[in-house]
Amino acid sequence: MSRLDKTPNRTSRKTTRRSFIARTAASAGLAATTLPHKVSARVLGANDRIGFGMIGCGGEGNALMGLVKQxxxxxxxxxxxxxxxxxxxxxxxxxxxxxxxxxxxxxxLLADANVDAVGIATPDHIHGGQVINAVRAGKHVYCEKPVTHWRQFELTKQMAAEVRKSGCVFQLGTQYMSDSAWHQARKLIAEGLIGKPLHAECGFFRIGDWGERGMPIDDANAQPGPDLNWEAFLGDAPKRPFDVSRFFRWRMYEDYSGGPVTDLYPHAITQAIYMLGVTFPSLATAIGGKMRYEEREVPDTFHMLVDYPEKVALTMVGTQGSDHACAPARPPSRAPIIRGWEGTLTFEGEEIVFTPGPGNKTHPAKRIRIERPFDHVRHMANFLECCRTGQPPYCPVDLAYHVQTALQMATLAMRAGKTAKFDRAQEAIVI
Ligand SMILES: NC(=O)c1ccc[n+]([C@@H]2O[C@H](COP(=O)([O-])OP(=O)(O)OC[C@H]3O[C@@H](n4cnc5c(N)ncnc54)[C@H](O)[C@@H]3O)[C@@H](O)[C@H]2O)c1
Known part of the structure; x- marks a missing residue:
């Protein structure tokens, strides 16, 4: 039997403005483990071999190494x-x-001169500090989603700034961004096909994944020591005595994870935010909770509403308790619906479907063929190509930052039972 902690009442862990500032300050204080030196990324020619280093060799780390090997x-x-x-x-x-x-x-590993690019597939709360260290060491980065943990807004901001400054390539591991549908639709929206964008409706529904109840425990007798560095696992998370379930099943605990909002929704709202071309929200609010999997701390169901200053709203609903997507699906779950003043875009099978609004005399209904479906290998190939060309990859750091800001605002709003605001002048979440 795994030693699961008693699930705390959601409101008992309420994040107040004071505690949030204190915690984000602690996360910004990762300085003790960050590398001070700055090294430029090696310029890679078309024929140079890219030396790839993998940080985090669990489930996803092995999957990424499989892609590189392929x-x-x-x-x-x-x-x-x-x-x-x-x-x-x-x-x-x-x-x-x-x-x-x-x-x-x-x-x-980052000090190894044979390493040009790294993959990061450690638990969520570890990513940000490792990305900073990687770009400071001049390494290009493929970082798994979510780009950071839900409580690490300041760290996310710092990380985005450091990546920009470094000139290193950064790709977020949201592989569904390799689907050409979103890139084609972004262009159609920018050209005015749907008129002024108004609303993006997103959903993510699934059930029965191993992450919901608990990931496998490799060794129930594992203990911290030379073969298991518990301090390094904890990072900036609250210091706790070793717990084998927390170590192997970290996704179930709020110190290291956020539930579907951060684990799964980057795979669903990144596309919508990218297509709309919006950046920081003005407001976000959310409700959620444990509707099916009581044995964990993080919610399994989460519904969020986000407003952008461009007068466009995004709704994202989902649960890990049912997999009925109720709209045309496009991997990994339900395809977004994008509504504008003059019409709507949906994604059906191999086509983008444009349905004109009732008063639209300019653009008739049409179906546009989607050039390429999503492909995880191509997402990695795109990263490696960009390491050579310096071109922006499918999911660059600013997109990752903007997506994570919306997810963090929604998470903080849900926990506080409030609406989170974004202060653009200060580039800060206010709750
Ligand atoms: N893109 C996708 O579809 C996808 C799928 C699965 C997981 N992920 C993401 O990949 C990440 C890893 O998930 P996972 O399922 O592989 O978890 P996992 O627990 O299987 O693997 C994480 C590994 O990181 C190691 N680790 C922990 N702290 C470390 C540190 N400080 N330095 C180096 N290694 C450390 C652990 O020992 C473990 O082996 C998560 O952020 C997750 O959200 C993405």
């Missing part, structure tokens, strides 16, 4: 040269599988 086998000049994990059994397995150098501290 590309390498198909002729891309890339090699997995180094791997890092703070849990020795996973580290040793990955190092052996890829004949790569093993590091138990990501800062040592």
């Amino acid at each position: 590309l390498r086998d198909a002729g891309t000049k890339v090699e997995i040269v180094a791997v890092c994990d703070i849990y020795r059994p996973r580290l040793s397995k990955a190092a052996k599988l890829h004949a790569a150098k093993a590091y138990d501290d990501h800062r040592e």
Whole structure:
């Protein structure tokens, strides 16, 4: 049996403005573990081999290494040269599988001159500090979603600034952004097909995933020590004694995860925010809770409303308690519906469908063929290509930052039972 902590009442962990500022200050104080030096990214020519380092060798880290290997086998000049994990059994397995150098501290991997680009697939609350360290060391970054944890707004802001300043390539691991539907639709919207955009309706529904009840525990007797660095796992999260369930099943705990809002919704609202071309919200509010999986801390159901200053709203509803998507699906769940003054865009099968509004005499109804569906391998290939060309990848850092701001505002609003506002002048969340 796993040792799950007693689930705290949601309101008992209410985030007040004071506690939020205190916590974000603590997260900004990652300085103790960040690298001070700045190194420029190595300029990669078309024929240079990209040395890839993987930080975090759990489920997704192994999946990303599989993509890199697939590309390498198909002729891309890339090699997995180094791997890092703070849990020795996973580290040793990955190092052996890829004949790569093993590091138990990501800062040592970043100091390896053979590493040009890194993948980051550690738990959510660890990403931000590792991204900062990576770009300071001159490494290009493919970072898993969510880009940071829900309580780390200041860190997210700092990370975006550091990536911009570094000139390194940054791709967020929202692989559904490799679907050309969103890129084609963004262009159609910018050209005025739907008139002034008004509303994006998004949804994410699924059930039965292992993350909902708990991820597998590799070793029920695991203990901190030379083979498991509990301090490094905790990062800036509250200091707690070692708990085997927290370590292996971190997704169930609010110190390290946020539930569907941060775990799954980056896969659904990134497309909408990108198509609309909006950045920081003006307001966000949300409701949610545990409607099916009582054994965890984080909600399984979360519904959010976001307003943008461009007079466009985004609604995102979803649950991990049912997988009925109730609108045309497009991986990973329900495709967004984009409404404008002059018409609506939906995504059906291989087509973008334009339905004109009743008074629209300019643009008749039409269906536009989607050039390419989503492809996880292409998302990684796009990252590697951008490391050579310097072009912006499918999901660059500012898009990741803007998406995460909306998700963080909604999470804080839900926890406080309030509406979160965004202060543009201060670039700060106010709740
Ligand atoms: N894009 C996708 O579809 C997708 C799918 C699954 C997971 N993810 C994301 O990938 C990330 C990892 O998820 P997962 O399911 O692989 O989790 P996991 O627990 O299987 O793997 C995380 C690994 O990170 C290691 N780790 C923890 N702290 C570390 C540190 N400070 N330095 C180095 N290693 C550390 C752990 O030991 C573990 O092996 C999460 O952010 C998750 O949201 C994305």
